[in-house]
Amino acid sequence: MTLHLAHWGAFEAESDGYRLTAVRPWAGDPEPTPLIENVVSAQHHRTRVDRPYVRRGWLERGPGGAGRGDEEFVAVSWERALDLLAAELGRVYRERGPEGVFGGSYGWASAGRFHHAQGQLHRFLNCLGGYVRSVNSYSLGAAEVLLPHVIGGMGWLERASTAKSVIAEHTDLVVAFGGISPKNSVVGVGGAARHDTVSWVGRARARGCRFVSISPLRDDIPEQAQAEWIAPRPGTDAALMAALAQVLDAEGLADRAFLDRYTVGYERFIAYVRGDSDGVVKSPEWAEAITEVPAARIRELAREMAAGRTLITVSWSLQRARHGEQPLWLGVVLAAMLGQIGLPGGGFGHGYGSTAAVGEPARAHSVPRFPQGRNGIDRFIPVARIADMLLCPGESFDYDGRRLRYPDVELVYWCGGNPFHHHQDLARLRSAFTRPATVVVHDAFWTATARHADIVLPATMSVEREDFGAGQADPLLLAMPALTRPHGGARDDYVIFAELAERLGVGKDFTEGRDTGQWLRHLYEQWRPAGVPGFDEFWRRGSLEIAVPDREQVLCADFRADPDAAPLSTPSGRIEIFSEVVAGFGYADCPGHPVWLAPEEWLGAPAAQRLPLQLVANQPRAKLHSQLDVGAHSRAAKVAGREALRLHPSEAAARGVSTGDVVRVFNDRGACLAGVLVDEAVRPGVAQLSTGSWYDPDPADPSLCRHGNPNVLTADRAASSLSQGCSGQLALVQVERYAGVLPEVSVDRPPALSACGAPDS
Structure with missing residues (x-):
């Protein structure tokens, strides 16, 4: 058994060299989570991306969004995929410069610190001159902007809590x-x-x-x-x-x-x-x-x-x-x-x-990180405003006291993330994704984002590559040797970017002449505090504990003193x-002291006469965000193959539905199908539908998600002019029993693929 780290825990794994055969929680975890069970069943699921693919319309007609999200993908060799992508990156940087490229990655792809997809992408784009970046997060967009004005930055607050x-x-x-x-x-x-x-x-x-x-x-x-x-x-x-x-x-x-x-x-x-x-x-x-x-x-x-x-x-x-x-x-x-x-x-x-x-005490030292270099431009958007950027280039917007303009982006490069999970009003986002000339995605799976791309490159999962990892405040630093060989033709993001960088003339800038193993050793030895063993000893042991100061950690104790x-x-x-x-x-929606401001969608609003349930779109129990939604543990939590919608018994009775029924959840933005769970732990007047089910729009009715993704219902509306943060937690909806023939869920299989012209590579 070999120890490995994921965002939801450390686990021990067995493999036959090609696939994981068993996982179990690390013995040192007092409260392990069953989320680890998703890893084994997902690793070689049929939704893994097995080789490079290019959308047929982009391949035959050149850059442009027509057909994106609907057309089949054509398998190509790695050589051809990288040549096509390098040529397109070269064109955009020549014609538009860094302001034509959005580096849209999000940070949850891998628990490993070197193969952190966001860091890999940003370093690569910085080697080309820079990119339009995003700031803040979907989880904390309002807090990250407000709290520095009130008590201190969010990073400090998390470390010092x-x-x-x-x-x-x-x-x-x-x-x-x-x-x-x-x-x-x-x-x-x-x-x-x-x-x-x-x-x-x-x-x-x-x-x-x-x-x-x-x-x-x-x-x-x-x-x-x-x-x-x-x-x-x-x-x-x-x-x-x-x-x-x-x-x-x-x-x-x-x-x-x-x-x-x-x-x-x-x-x-x-x-x-x-x-x-x-x-x-x-x-x-x-x-x-x-x-x-x-x-x-x-x-x-x-x-x-x-x-x-x-x-x-x-x-x-x-x-x-x-x-x-x-x-x-x-x-x-x-x-x-x-x-x-x-x-x-x-x-x-x-x-x-x-x-x-x-609430974890701050450790004495941070952990090693892959340096991202310097961005050559200072253009950014709040992360939750991506649809606005793509739909409204050149328009102005407020952010933390500044008046900014949305850039005109030609190419979107997404590596390690799924905006069709995080974002709101997915019909609007789908429309926005038709606007760029080119969308590039690295992913291990055919997520909705990959299905709305032009060039899709298969990335390894963390169990298929070497790395080291530690949590944000976790004192345990783990060596993470590869547990299996990659699925199909998947490659590490680092290898992909190294080959692209070589084609674009910045290979030495990106790699500094190091392969993955040499980078791991270099980063560790650069970081290694006094008294910590060298890299070879660390890798042999498999882990080390980073010191945590022996003191009571109390927020603002020094300030109070x-x-x-x-x-x-x-x-x-x-x-x-x-x-x-x-x-x-001067923001009316965020004045100089805290106040009660009625939102547009709440149970006291006029719209509640028509849409009488408050949707609570919270985080899921059986997965992290949308990760490994095809895993066995995640699938077991679904009802009738769809995300579970919890209703209070009084609300279920009023609609004539029971546990196990399929319902249509809808409002003016869209609709989705969900499986009912009747539960007294939910307040009357509330419909609780967690995020994370892979977005599955019905071809006959694109406003309907067949799989239960609540973000077809949530509004793409900022928390306020101050933060421009995500406001996707709440929306008004109605729920009714679904009376028609249930449409088939399709996201548990790949999109339409053509194997023409794709030699093994």
Whole structure:
């Protein structure tokens, strides 16, 4: 058995040299996840890309989007594929320069640090002069822009978050807006070797800590928390938080000494809460009308928060919505009003349960990384605005106080990612993908993005190549020798880019004369801290532990001890309850202090008369994003071969459906088919349909996804003008029993392929 690392955990694997024959969790993981079961069944699935392919229309007619997403693909040799691609890259760079190329990769392709697809692509394009890049992420778009104005950058917040062990030991009350999701906490960027969410939550509860989970889903927190479940209307958390602030203020429970010393702008915010600025007191009664949470419970919860050591934590899901900045900002404000920021077990947290890394103590050293070089241009878009860029070149847009213009992109190069999973309003994205002259994709599988490309190059899976890996905050660095030979004619991204770079005259710039093994040794030895064994010993052992400082990690502890000597990175150096900078941008949808802003699609909106269910499009349980959706574990979680839609019994009865039925979920943007699960853990008025099912548009009705991808229903609308972040968590829908002949799901097999002219290579 050989140890390997994936984004969802470390596992031991057996192989016969060609395929994995067995996997089991690493013995050192106290809470392993069954997601590893997807790897064996997916490795040689029929949806693997086995050789290079070119879309027939592009091959015969030249660059252009006509037919993209519908035409068959023609198999070609590696030699021809690389020659065609090198010629097209050369043409675009000559005619348009770096501004004509979008390096659209996303960062989840591989847990290995060298074969990180995003880094490989960006280094290659930088060798050619640069590319249009994306900033921020679909998961954290609003937070990454807002938080530097309020308390500090998202990277710092993740690294410095109060350790889970400290919460387990010191916290009296955890108020978890969006819960502490056990399914999300098993995954992490770069890997997650040890999982402990059930353990730390259980220890805290056994010591007497209480948990309150505020979510439309009761199971958004481990059972061991024995949590109280408060289920406001989705998208109304900001109103609930404003009412909690009103009680703290009105009853003299706010810590004015803390607010005066450590924050700026409190008086501007509290004038809004008191109604001085708009004539509306943000009382529990006001909030009850919006949230449907009883006013008496809101008032009592505020008092409980002030009575002991309280942690206010906000999940990533809340900011992944229209006006998503507001509940996140209000979470910081509530923690500041309680005066416990910087104390063990108290204060604020963002993302406990959203990823494995949050709450892990910072390790003493980072891990080796493949250098990406320097981008020759500074042109970018927020990552969630790709459809806008492709559909509206030259148009202006707001972003964090700047007025920018969308570039006119000729070629899209995607390596290690699937925007047809992450993005919203997939019919609109599909239209946008017809606009570039050329779309290039490296992938191991025929994902929707690969099916909407012109040149598709087969990439290896991580089990088929040598690498090393460690999670974002994980102290375990693993050697990752190749476990099997590649599937079919698949090649490593590095090898593909090295050959392209050679054709384009930048081979030495890209490779520096090193093959994969030489790069692994070079990067490790460059990084190796004192006392850490050399590369040969590390590779022989298979792993090493990176030191973690032996101290209690508490967010803002140094700032609390001396805010002048250890100021925050905000403009004032303090927590900014009112931000002069944000106010100066003049954005109506993100003013200078947090407020309740009603989204366009919520259960109190006029549209809810027609579309009476709030869709919650959260992350899936049986896979990471859309990865390995064809794997056995992922397939077993489907209902009638489609993504499972959870409904409260009252909503199922009103529609005459039961567990196992197939329903049509629809709104004005599109529709999808899903299999019903009736579940009391879902709030009435909510339809919960996780993302991740491979997009499968019906040829007879392209607005319909046959497989249950909820992003045919979600709006391609920014969280706000400030962040331009993704708002794909919530939408209004209706659900009805599907009465027709069920259309066949097709994404579990390749698209139409022609083997003409493709010698073995």
